[in-house]
Amino acid sequence: xxxxxxxxxxxxxxxxxxxxxxxxxxxxxxxxxxxxxxxxxxxxxxxxxxxxxxxxxxxxxxxxxxxxxxxxxxxxxxxxxxxxxxxxxxxxxxxxxxxxxxxxxxxxxxxxxxxxxxxxxxxxxxxxxxxxxxxxxxxxxxxxxxxxxxxxxxxxxxxxxxxxxxxxxxxxxxxxxxxxxxxxxxxxxxxxxxxxxxxxxxxxxxxxxxxxxxxxxxxxxxxxxxxxxxxxxxxxxxxxxxxxxxxxxxxxxxxxxxxxxxxxxxxxxxxxxxxxxxxxxxxxxxxxxxxxxxxxxxxxxxxxxxxxxxxxxxxx
Amino acid sequence: xxxxxxxxxxxxxxxxxxxxxxxxxxxxxxxxxxxxxxxxxxxxxxxxxxxxxxxxxxxxxxxxxxxxxxxxxxxxxxxxxxxxxxxxxxxxxxxxxxxxxxxxxxxxxxxxxxxxxxxxxxxxxxxxxxxxxxxxxxxxxxxxxxxxxxxxxxxxxxxxxxxxxxxxxxxxxxxxxxxxxxxxxxxxxxxxxxxxxxxxxxxxxxxxxxxxxxxxxxxxxxxxxxxxxxxxxxxxxxxxxxxxxxxxxxxxxxxxxxxxxxxxxxxxxxxxxxxxxxxxxxxxxxxxxxxxxxxxxxxxxxxxxxxxxxxxxxxxxxxxxxxx
Ligand SMILES: Nc1ncnc2c1ncn2[C@@H]1O[C@H](COP(=O)(O)OP(=O)(O)OP(=O)(O)O)[C@@H](O)[C@H]1O
Ligand SMILES: [Mg+2]
Numbered sequence: 168x169x170x171x172x173x174x175x176x177x178x179x180x181x182x183x184x185x186x187x188x189x190x191x192x193x194x195x196x197x198x199x200x201x202x203x204x205x206x207x208x209x210x211x212x213x214x215x216x217x218x219x220x221x222x223x224x225x226x227x228x229x230x231x232x233x234x235x236x237x238x239x240x241x242x243x244x245x246x247x248x249x250x251x252x253x254x255x256x257x258x259x260x261x262x263x264x265x266x267x268x269x270x271x272x273x274x275x276x277x278x279x280x281x282x283x284x285x286x287x288x289x290x291x292x293x294x295x296x297x298x299x300x301x302x303x304x305x306x307x308x309x310x311x312x313x314x315x316x317x318x319x320x321x322x323x324x325x326x327x328x329x330x331x332x333x334x335x336x337x338x339x340x341x342x343x344x345x346x347x348x349x350x351x352x353x354x355x356x357x358x359x360x361x362x363x364x365x366x367x368x369x370x371x372x373x374x375x376x377x378x379x380x381x382x383x384x385x386x387x388x389x390x391x392x393x394x395x396x397x398x399x400x401x402x403x404x405x406x407x408x409x410x411x412x413x414x415x416x417x418x419x420x421x422x423x424x425x426x427x428x429x430x431x432x433x434x435x436x437x438x439x440x441x442x443x444x445x446x447x448x449x450x451x452x453x454x455x456x457x458x459x460x461x462x463x464x465x466x467x468x469x470x471x472x473x474x475x476x477x478x479x480x481x482x483x
Numbered sequence: 484x485x486x487x488x489x490x491x492x493x494x495x496x497x498x499x500x501x502x503x504x505x506x507x508x509x510x511x512x513x514x515x516x517x518x519x520x521x522x523x524x525x526x527x528x529x530x531x532x533x534x535x536x537x538x539x540x541x542x543x544x545x546x547x548x549x550x551x552x553x554x555x556x557x558x559x560x561x562x563x564x565x566x567x568x569x570x571x572x573x574x575x576x577x578x579x580x581x582x583x584x585x586x587x588x589x590x591x592x593x594x595x596x597x598x599x600x601x602x603x604x605x606x607x608x609x610x611x612x613x614x615x616x617x618x619x620x621x622x623x624x625x626x627x628x629x630x631x632x633x634x635x636x637x638x639x640x641x642x643x644x645x646x647x648x649x650x651x652x653x654x655x656x657x658x659x660x661x662x663x664x665x666x667x668x669x670x671x672x673x674x675x676x677x678x679x680x681x682x683x684x685x686x687x688x689x690x691x692x693x694x695x696x697x698x699x700x701x702x703x704x705x706x707x708x709x710x711x712x713x714x715x716x717x718x719x720x721x722x723x724x725x726x727x728x729x730x731x732x733x734x735x736x737x738x739x740x741x742x743x744x745x746x747x748x749x750x751x752x753x754x755x756x757x758x759x760x761x762x763x764x765x766x767x768x769x770x771x772x773x774x775x776x777x778x779x780x781x782x783x784x785x786x787x788x789x790x791x792x793x794x795x796x797x798x799x800x801x802x803x804x805x806x807x
Binding site: 171173175176177180183192194367369371373374375377378391 | 544546577585604615618628632654685
């Protein structure tokens with residue numbers, strides 16, 4: 168059969184290298200290049216990206232050099248120490264513990280949980296939505312009933328109950344507990360787009376080309392909803408920072424000896440702290456606001472990069 | 484033996500409604516269609532929009548869940564998925580889609596799009612595969628620099644060529660061409676049709692050529708089936724259909740071909756109005772009490788029409804007299 172093609176085309180193996188090279192010269196830039204040029208065209212977004220990446224690296228590495236149990240010991244000498252002093256850059260709290268160090272370790276814990284939660288719940292939600300939307304029929308029906316059941320459960324209450332009945336938990340178990348309840352929104356969103364995408368002819372063409380279902384789902388359909396996935400993931404990440412923070416603030420998140428952004432903001436529960444000792448809670452609150460704003464900025468750029476009609480950057 | 488034998492094919496889509504979302508009715512997209520496609524020929528399937536042409540085509544490729552009936556290929560009924568797997572059916576039967584843009588994955592490069600059937604059916608080495616893709620691009624008249632581009636960077640005509648290249652990639656025996664040129668302007672239509680013909684000669688491919696345009700079908704097909712509301716109303720050779728149409732629906736379609744000759748425009752208009760008048764007056768004669776077409780009856784060895792036996796004979800002899 169190969170001869171058949173040889174006969175009717177004047178291209179032979181000898182031309183392969185040359186033609187490949189010609190084609191390479193005309194090739195469309197890769198996605199990574201497009202995203203990068205999009206960041207270069209948008210200065211605030213570039214700043215946001217640098218803030219996020221720099222900050223995450225800083226707290227991840229910085230936390231390694233801090234001895235947490237020692238840091239959390241009560242130090243009477245440091246009782247509400249003023250900020251901007253040699254020993255306490257950001258002052259100390261009622262137990263004389265350094266706010267700056269707590270902020271670093273607490274950020275590491277909170278961001279770590281948010282990243283873990285985003286990765287687990289989004290991966291699960293995306294797979295659930297893709298499979299449910301693609302196969303339709305009975306599979307979809309069954310999967311949607313499970314979804315409905317999960318949505319019916321009162322989420323915050325369930326998490327509080329689970330946290331109370333599990334005797335020893337740490338950041339990792341907490342991440343898994345959160346993940347059980349945070350994939351639903353993503354899955355619904357992905358499912359509805361997958362339903363629409365599965366109707367398109369390129370999916371039919373892939374089936375007619377003998378490609379199997381799993382490849383069609385993850386290699387054909389998924390890239391086509393990647394902009395939705397990226398935007399959803401960045402927004403869930405920003406939201407997930409709030410999840411742990413909120414619960415820790417209420418006292419149901421990480422144990423009190425483990426610092427987190429939530430436990431630090433909880434300092435604001437005391438009216439004295441709000442007015443007099445502002446340094447105990449303000450840095451953590453500012454950090455959350457700045458992080459979430461930056462993340463949503465980056466999310467916007469990623470969305471623009473994914474949608475060719477909205478691009479601002481120019482490649483080449 | 485024919486290449487493909489379609490027998491009493493039915494595709495019904497359920498309509499769900501009511502509180503329990505139960506199936507209350509169905510859309511009879513294809514409702515009892517039978518015809519055969521011979522090796523090497525181009526078989527035309529013509530009908531107005533919504534008559535079930537695409538659904539028939541997709542059933543033949545194995546993309547549609549068939550309600551009943553059979554499609555025989557190499558002695559096996561390919562409406563069953565396990566038979567399609569056994570035969571590597573889609574290696575031999577491919578499809579060119581109606582909408583070239585939506586049939587090409589916007590996130591894939593042209594190389595990956597054309598190579599997709601090759602990767603699944605032929606397992607070539609990387610270099611052989613790339614060579615084959617380049618040859619295919621060359622055959623459909625595209626340059627090698629298309630290789631790493633994305634579908635949106637091409638014009639409609641070029642995209643349709645890419646669709647053809649993908650369909651030809653495994654050197655199939657039958658290609659379902661679903662209105663391959665209806666989205667293109669006239670000059671590009673002619674180009675695409677001509678190289679489809681060229682490929683057919685060189686590779687010995689059969690086409691099931693789906694169209695609503697009898698002008699285009701005349702250029703391409705030897706045998707033609709006319710489809711109306713999910714049923715066939717007339718089957719015949721090109722000569723049967725164009726020169727001796729019997730069913731009023733066929734006559735209407737023929738009358739709708741635009742007249743390019745300015746001088747006979749008036750006459751054409753008059754005859755079109757006459758056909759329309761007959762259609763309005765004699766609906767009940769040509770369709771049964773439910774508005775569906777009758778079963779086909781043979782009037783000559785090549786020609787069949789969906790009418791009661793007596794009326795068919797009567798019309799056929801009238802046609803004959805006009806001829807004489
Ligand atoms: N998935 C579906 N669900 C329900 N009804 C459908 C579905 N697909 C097609 N139909 C119906 O079946 C009928 C035939 O559709 P089909 O696409 O085969 O028409 P067609 O002859 O190809 O028309 P066109 O020339 O516009 O492409 C139409 O009435 C359509 O509404
Ligand atoms: Mg159609």
